Each structure stands twice: as structure tokens, then as C-alpha cells.
Amino acid sequence: MSDGVRPWWKGAVIYQIYPRSFADSNGDGIGDLPGVTSRLDHVASLGVDAIWLSPFFTSPMKDFGYDVADYRDVDPIFGTLADFDALVSRAHALGLRVIIDQVYSHTSDEHPWFTESRSSRTNPKADWYVWADPKADGSPPSNWQSVFGGPAWTWDARRQQYYLHNFLKEQPQLHGHAPAVQDELLATARFWLDRGVDGFRLDAINFMMHEPALTDNPPAPLSNTPRTRPFDFQIKRFNQSHSGIVPFLERIRALLDGYDARFTVAEVGGDDAAREMKLFTAGGRRLNTAYGFDFLYAPKLDPETVADAVSAWPDLNGVGWPSWAFENHDAPRALSRWGTHGYERAFAACKMLLLMCLRGNVFLYNGEELALTQVDVPYNDLQDPEAIANWPMTLSRDGARTPMPWVADAPNCGFGEGKPWLPLGGDHAGLAVDVQEGDPRSILHLTRRLVALRKARPALSVGDWTVIAVTPALLAFERRAGGETLLCVFNLSAEATAWQPAQADHWRTIEAVNGAAEWTFPAYAALVAERIG
Known part of the structure; x- marks a missing residue:
């Protein structure tokens, strides 16, 4: 495999x-x-x-x-x-x-595990979810908040306790x-x-x-x-x-x-x-x-x-x-x-x-x-x-x-x-x-x-990564694996730009989009070049 x-x-x-x-x-x-x-x-x-x-x-x-x-x-x-x-x-x-x-x-609050867990404090799955007593004033056990809004605790009258839910109240937290x-x-x-x-x-x-x-x-x-x-x-x-x-x-x-x-x-x-x-x-x-x-x-x-x-x-x-x-x-x-x-x-x-x-x-x-x-x-x-x-x-x-x-x-x-x-x-x-x-x-x-x-070039799929140039518009990096070295250059803006590496004649373009050529990069142009010398 x-x-x-x-x-x-x-x-x-x-x-x-x-x-x-x-x-x-x-x-x-x-x-x-x-x-x-x-x-x-x-x-x-x-x-x-x-x-x-x-x-x-x-x-x-x-x-x-x-x-x-x-x-x-x-x-x-x-x-x-x-x-x-x-x-x-x-x-x-x-x-x-x-x-x-x-x-x-x-899980869902409709999972059989939760149904059993909330039924009492002594059932076999009583501690499979996160339950806690209220504070003395009845408020939740902690100030934790849910990703989806509001407290991460919901009161359950069956157990006279709060249960934790980091997301919806219908998604009770498992006791991991x-x-x-x-x-x-x-x-x-x-x-x-x-x-x-x-x-x-x-x-x-x-x-x-x-x-x-x-x-x-x-x-x-x-x-x-x-x-x-x-x-x-x-x-x-x-x-x-x-x-x-x-x-x-x-x-x-x-x-x-x-x-x-x-x-x-x-x-x-x-x-x-x-x-x-x-x-x-x-x-x-x-x-x-x-x-x-x-x-x-x-x-x-x-x-x-x-x-x-x-x-x-x-x-x-x-x-x-x-x-x-x-x-x-x-x-x-x-x-x-x-x-x-x-x-x-x-x-x-x-x-x-x-x-x-x-x-x-x-x-x-x-x-x-x-x-x-x-x-x-x-x-x-x-x-x-x-x-x-x-x-x-x-x-x-x-x-x-x-x-x-x-x-x-x-x-x-x-x-x-x-x-x-x-x-x-x-x-x-x-x-x-x-x-x-x-x-x-x-x-x-x-x-x-x-x-x-990507699949044909090991340098792209598993090679190392070295940043060569970073400007407000342009990113250039090298990928290397075995004897292969590739240069990847991207104009990430809508404005044309130009850039070239040292020894520019030692690179041969193998892929280009949006008109990238001769180290000139129109809007969102990019290329991948392989080192040839």
C-alpha cells in the first residue's frame, strides 16, 4: 500500500x-x-x-x-x-x-450513551460525559463559553447538574x-x-x-x-x-x-x-x-x-x-x-x-x-x-x-x-x-x-522548502528532493511585476499560468521551473 x-x-x-x-x-x-x-x-x-x-x-x-x-x-x-x-x-x-x-x-444528546448518562448519577455511564454541580448561587460551574454562542453549560433537571458542551447544547461533551x-x-x-x-x-x-x-x-x-x-x-x-x-x-x-x-x-x-x-x-x-x-x-x-x-x-x-x-x-x-x-x-x-x-x-x-x-x-x-x-x-x-x-x-x-x-x-x-x-x-x-x-515531481510532493523571495506581491521558494530542484514563483496580486533569480539562465519552466514568461509576471501569473545547471 x-x-x-x-x-x-x-x-x-x-x-x-x-x-x-x-x-x-x-x-x-x-x-x-x-x-x-x-x-x-x-x-x-x-x-x-x-x-x-x-x-x-x-x-x-x-x-x-x-x-x-x-x-x-x-x-x-x-x-x-x-x-x-x-x-x-x-x-x-x-x-x-x-x-x-x-x-x-x-456526541448528540440523542446518543444512547447520553440518554443513559443523564438518567442518574449512579448508572454505568454516569461519568461518560462531563457533569458538574452548580455553584452555590445556581450558576454554571465555570465561565466557559460555547463556540456557537452562550455558556458551555446546560442545566439538566434529571441529574440536578450541568453538562458541558463546547458546541451546541445538543452536543454534550464526552468525558475523554x-x-x-x-x-x-x-x-x-x-x-x-x-x-x-x-x-x-x-x-x-x-x-x-x-x-x-x-x-x-x-x-x-x-x-x-x-x-x-x-x-x-x-x-x-x-x-x-x-x-x-x-x-x-x-x-x-x-x-x-x-x-x-x-x-x-x-x-x-x-x-x-x-x-x-x-x-x-x-x-x-x-x-x-x-x-x-x-x-x-x-x-x-x-x-x-x-x-x-x-x-x-x-x-x-x-x-x-x-x-x-x-x-x-x-x-x-x-x-x-x-x-x-x-x-x-x-x-x-x-x-x-x-x-x-x-x-x-x-x-x-x-x-x-x-x-x-x-x-x-x-x-x-x-x-x-x-x-x-x-x-x-x-x-x-x-x-x-x-x-x-x-x-x-x-x-x-x-x-x-x-x-x-x-x-x-x-x-x-x-x-x-x-x-x-x-x-x-x-x-x-x-x-x-x-x-x-505534483505527483510526477518528488520535489513538489515531499521535497524540502526554502523561501527565496517575499515581497508584498511576489513569493518565490525552492523545493528539493534527491537531485531535483524546482523554483516556484507566484505573483499574488492583480498588478504585473517582474523578478528573476540569480543565474536565471539555469532554470527551465515546466509549468506556467496566466502568462508568466521570461521572469515577467502579469496579474496572478506563476510558474514552476527546474534547475538545469
């Missing part, structure tokens, strides 16, 4: 599929697993190494699957376990590995310190490994354990950045990121090492993400890589931001291997965040080449290969609980979760026959897969070419 030189996942390109919005096979307006299976040929045609499926588990869908009510079954809206098995079989036949989400921080909880989570991981999955993305894993003393979080320093949630007013020192998480990650790694060529990636967000990402991936006994938010919420894609993020992961013993994404199901579409009006296609091409040149793993979000834009979902159509609670101050995640456009002139652009759960983007029909298949200059065709370039 590896190429004999490195693990398959190192330097891989992984395609994220948000199942609700990928393809609807039964006309109910919601994407499902058979729909995903029916479109895997498209994914395989991109040349990617694996797919990552966002949650499809049994859930009341208060947070669209990240509130799990049964870790070991498929929600009926997505299909059945047999449908999942068929998806894995088809993916493997196409040479695609399958990564799935695991949500170990919390409890050995029985850890054992059950590992058994869940084994269940999916035995069904053939190739690895896991561990959702919000730095929220898995809290400080048992329930110490109040200190206030965050004053900031000029608008604060839309009480959560933003605190330094999250005690409600997350406990040191006990690391030994649990080592248990996960030990389990996966008992299988052939399995893979783990942690999702790590928050103010201390850089330190935690390195901590969770250090050495050879923890996770393979970590998935950060350096770019997902960055206000702009500029040379300094890119250079700082990637340079923070030097090729040194003990430093883990990073993973990068410009888009996902929680962040606005990159083209709408960073693109300049009138230069949308040029920016999309430059961005795609940059992503494929970064040191680390690459995550592509479904629709990114089409340069989809963010959809402005009207308030009455919103589904995102965070956006509804904080409207209009929080940008809806729904705008990046709208259905994939497959066929421009088909009902709902080929997503499915029924009314989709979210509206399609007004400009998305013109970006549909069938439209771009017919245009050799499309971002879809470019994406295939650039993925192939």
Missing part, C-alpha cells in the same frame, strides 16, 4: 466530499452515499490519492452529522452500511483510499479522560478499519479533554477585531487542550499501526493551533499529520502569510508533517474571499498551482476544482446553526456547502431531481462539470494537470 519509498499519504492530494451536497441519488434533495459512489469516476479523474468523507453517521442533524447518535451506523438519509461498503469497494477499485471523520469530542470512553472510541475506530477505511480525520480533537478542576478561563486581551461570540472574549486555557489528549492519540496510532498503511489527520483550530499541531504529530507514535486553519480564515492570500505558515514546519527530526487547505465545509470559498473582481479565473489558476506546490499534504474541497464561488444564502434558507444564532455577524457556512453542479442544463444542475437542501449558486451552472469538461482551458482541466505535476 506504499510506493516502497514513502508512505502513500506523505505528500498526498486528498479530496474532501461533503456528502449532503455532492450527489442526490433518490430525489429527496440531500446528497447520499450512493450518489457519492456514482460520481467517484470524476474524483478519480482528478488524479487524487484519497477521498475524505464528512460525517454520514446516524444523527439528528442539529450540526449536520457532527452530532453523532450512533458511531457505527449510517444515517438513513445517506443510505445504509451496505451502501458504505459499496462506496469503499468502488473507491478502492479506482485507486482511491477512503478517509472518514471521527468525532471524539462530543474516562478509560471506558477511550476504549469505546477505539473500538469504534476498529469497526471502521475492519470495514476497509484507510484512515481518519479526527474532528476538533483539541476539544477532547478539559481541565477537571473546571478553572475559569482568563479574559482575552483587548483586540481591534470584532468579537461576534462570548467564546472570543476568553483565552481557552482550561476547557480544551488538556495534556491527556496526547496519550490517547498514541493509543489511536498504536491501533492503526496494526493495520496496513493507515492514515490519521487531526483537525486543530484555535489560538494555540500551531503548538498543538506539532505536539499531536511529533515523533513517530502520534498522528501522521495535522490540518490547520492558517488559510481557511485568512483575510488575504499574500506572500508573507504563505511563507510564514509553511516555514513554520521545517524539515527537522521530531517536527511533524503538515496538511494544507484553502477551502472546506466550514470556511468561505477562497475565490470569494481572496479573488479580485475581473481576475477570478486568473486567481483560481494561481491559487491551484500554489496549493500543489506547498510542502505537506493537500486537501481539495469538492467544487474547488471548478472554482466555485461562495453562495449568498438568504436568511430564510439558512441551515447552519451558528449562522442562524449569530446572524448577520457570522458568515454562514452554508455558502460553501451548496450542491455540486454536474450538468449545466439538467434539473438542479444534475445534483438530483428533488429540491436541494440548499440553493445552488446563481453562477454555478456556468461552472458545471460538463461545461468545464468541454473547455480545455477550464480550471477543471488545469487542476488535473497540476495534480499530475
